[in-house]
Amino acid sequence: MKKLLIRIGIVAVLLVAMNWIYSKWFYERDLQAHSDMVNLPRQVVADSCRIVYLGESSNRTYGWAESDQRKISDMVWVYFPNVRCGDMTKDASHAEIYYNMLKLIPKESSVETVVVTMNLRSFDAGWIYSRLETALQKQLVLLKDYPPLLNRFLLAFKAYPIRSEKEWDKLVNKHWRTDPMPPDFKWKSTYEWDMSFPWPEEQADNDLMLLPHHYVKAYAFQICDDNPRVKDFDAIVKLCQKRGWNLIFNLLPENVDKANELVGQDLVSLMQLNRDYLVERYGGQEGVTVVDNLSLVRDVNFIDQNWTTEHYYAEGRQLVAYQVAQALKLLYLADYQEITSSYQ
Numbered sequence: 001m002k003k004l005l006i007r008i009g010i011v012a013v014l015l016v017a018m019n020w021i022y023s024k025w026f027y028e029r030d031l032q033a034h035s036d037m038v039n040l041p042r043q044v045v046a047d048s049c050r051i052v053y054l055g056e057s058s059n060r061t062y063g064w065a066e067s068d069q070r071k072i073s074d075m076v077w078v079y080f081p082n083v084r085c086g087d088m089t090k091d092a093s094h095a096e097i098y099y100n101m102l103k104l105i106p107k108e109s110s111v112e113t114v115v116v117t118m119n120l121r122s123f124d125a126g127w128i129y130s131r132l133e134t135a136l137q138k139q140l141v142l143l144k145d146y147p148p149l150l151n152r153f154l155l156a157f158k159a160y161p162i163r164s165e166k167e168w169d170k171l172v173n174k175h176w177r178t179d180p181m182p183p184d185f186k187w188k189s190t191y192e193w194d195m196s197f198p199w200p201e202e203q204a205d206n207d208l209m210l211l212p213h214h215y216v217k218a219y220a221f222q223i224c225d226d227n228p229r230v231k232d233f234d235a236i237v238k239l240c241q242k243r244g245w246n247l248i249f250n251l252l253p254e255n256v257d258k259a260n261e262l263v264g265q266d267l268v269s270l271m272q273l274n275r276d277y278l279v280e281r282y283g284g285q286e287g288v289t290v291v292d293n294l295s296l297v298r299d300v301n302f303i304d305q306n307w308t309t310e311h312y313y314a315e316g317r318q319l320v321a322y323q324v325a326q327a328l329k330l331l332y333l334a335d336y337q338e339i340t341s342s343y344q
Helices: 002-025 027-034 036-046 072-077 095-103 133-141 148-156 165-178 190-194 203-219 228-243 256-262 265-283 314-329
Strands: 051-055 085-089 113-118 246-251 288-292
Touching: 002 027, 002 148, 027 036, 027 133, 027 148, 036 085, 036 095, 051 072, 051 095, 072 085, 072 314, 095 113, 095 133, 095 228, 113 228, 113 314, 133 148, 165 190, 190 203, 203 256, 203 265, 228 246, 228 265, 246 265, 246 314, 256 265, 265 288, 288 314
Parallel strands: 051 085, 051 113, 113 246, 246 288
Antiparallel strands: none
């Protein structure tokens, strides 16, 4: 028994030593190679930011011919010229990614308030089981709350969801067929609703005739308590309350004009029902504000006209920025400066 305990002790000491060596000499290299998102929270901490904006491609996408190419977050900061602000923007991000980036900001940092993008489409099966998830989940492995050496072993043994594009698509289609609609809806599933629209017969008709299908697949779902994104946003709320941070959810505008034109009021009503769920769930919580921008931006200010995205021309980005700034104004009244914009 004594020899066994000695052996266990020797192994434990070796593991501690190996973890120390790996942490000191190799961990940073692996972070940069496999989890470079770690640089985003490091930068806002280094810059002593008091307000931090988290977003995906909606934050920094602009029209190719635009002279005003500023991010939404940059447009917000002009209202608070004397406050140190920064953003953590990573394309294709969703609430789980935001949560993991926020965890990397220490409580003793200068951060006081975080503005988190809330994207309605991210609650849909098409995003939850996106083909991009394998790459995103791989980025999170080295950031887990385990010793760095153990995380490196998990990465080496691919302890993250690895699925082929076909397998991801199969999961998406399963949810489109089985996830329930509200009981009073004509269609019982996303798939049934999608199949009610004609499919193009000629290649030239693809963009026009496929667009209603894109809108149904992106928005024809009902957010429920067991939705993975709801759990991720719940985790963000708890983390911010624990850290003592103010939290603002920026519910992004969707192209409700196009949804109504192509699919009809039923789809718009479902989008509004999901908006109401999010506003009611989070808007009443301590330290949390939900900025409802769902119907703020008109069709003409959406860059992508043949797909469902939250990419806006400068006028749309400024409209969103103004609403976020008004929410921040309640927290930073002394620092707020009104600006004149041709977009307002």
